[in-house]
Amino acid sequence: MKNLSESDVKKALPSVDLKAALKSALMGLSDGTSKQPNKTIVELQNDKGDCMFFTGVVESLGCFGVKASPYLVEKSAKGENPVTAYTMLVSSETGLPTVMCDATYLTVARTAETTGLAVDLLLNASSAKKVAVIGSGQAALAHLEVQLRDRKWEKVSVFSPSLAASEEKVEAFKRLGHNALEIASSAEDAVSNADLVMLCTSANSPVVNSAALKVGCLVTSISTDAKDAHEIDPKSLQQMDVYCDYRETVALKAGEMSLAKAEIDWSYDSIVADLPELLSQSATVETKKTRFWRSTGLAIEDIAAAFAIAEA
Structure with a gap:
């Protein structure tokens, strides 16, 4: 062995x-x-x-x-x-x-690569110019590294409440090598006009105001397995096309979805597609709509x- x-x-x-x-x-x-x-x-x-x-x-x-x-x-x-x-x-x-x-x-690396696969399937890459990352830990770094490897971005914006005060963390992002990377002063500034917003935190409350999101953007979220953990306002799911990694297991893990179900009578049937369905081309992606993709992590x-x- x-x-x-x-x-x-x-x-x-x-x-x-x-x-x-x-x-x-x-x-x-x-x-x-x-x-x-x-x-x-x-x-x-x-x-x-x-x-x-x-x-x-x-x-x-x-x-x-x-x-x-x-x-x-x-x-x-x-x-x-x-x-x-x-x-x-x-x-x-x-x-x-x-x-x-x-x-x-x-686990950090495979989560970032799984998000990268979702982005490949859900992003209108031909018109995408700006990527925003909320978070400053290993997961945020890994997610951004995958995106910088996979496609060219005109602008990269990163925010977390503790980032600006940590020279070590700032340097870690700068070492990724993008010449238009900025450390934003707020989450709203970071996501302003972003085509891809990657939420890479372990928060149990929204880390970005949904009203600040560009219409038609793609938002990805990893959050954690903790009960009701979420990075976006559950009510905002009503205005988004929702996707996930695997619909058969998402109900036990995605806090924003369980909260939306309880608070606004949102239904898991509203999920447009999961990764297996997207990979088998059994679902159509409407890129003019704001899209939310939730990673929950799978043993496979x-x-x-x-x-x-x-x-x-």
Whole structure:
């Protein structure tokens, strides 16, 4: 069995076509060769934390997989990252484990690449000139790096409340190499006239005023798995075409959707399409409408990513 550390993952990533691996696994949800159950959460006593288990099957890769992601409160109290993540792959032929992979950073990378795939499918790339990023952590950096790799942007705007005060974070964005990158003074300034708005935070309340969004833009959101976590006003879903990574599991994870259902009688039936449907071309995208795409993270993405890294 291969044991892959975070450093192994980071070393291998530049040589891996992660987006292609994710695309193949997601297309398997259309023909049944990929299986994606809902996550399972096990809580510790006395509010000490919990562990989320993400399971799936990608038959094209010949493996089952599970990602375990614990959240330990005591680590947070010590100033340490309370979240870890490990993905184990098991051969569907032999039943034996084949890979154990530290998935902490790989989760960041596969999330950014999955968003990149959604952008490929939902953005009117021929007229897109400005991208805005809300957030300043690893996820924000990874998302912007994918976009700067995949297409040319005339303007890049980044905002988070703590960004301007952190020279280290500002330099990290500047090292991505875009000569028209600006650190905005507010979220509204950042998203003004942006064709693509990527929300890359762990917020549990809106991080941008929906009224500031350009009509016809694409908004992507990652948020977190925490109950009711959301980055955009749930009421704004009524004015948007809504998409997601996988409609069969989104109801348990997307806070803005569950809140919209409760507050304004929004329906999950309103979701226009998910990634498998978009990839199979069974849905039409109206790019003149403002579009909202929600990432919830899928085990088959973790399986495909870990497999690709192990094979590199």
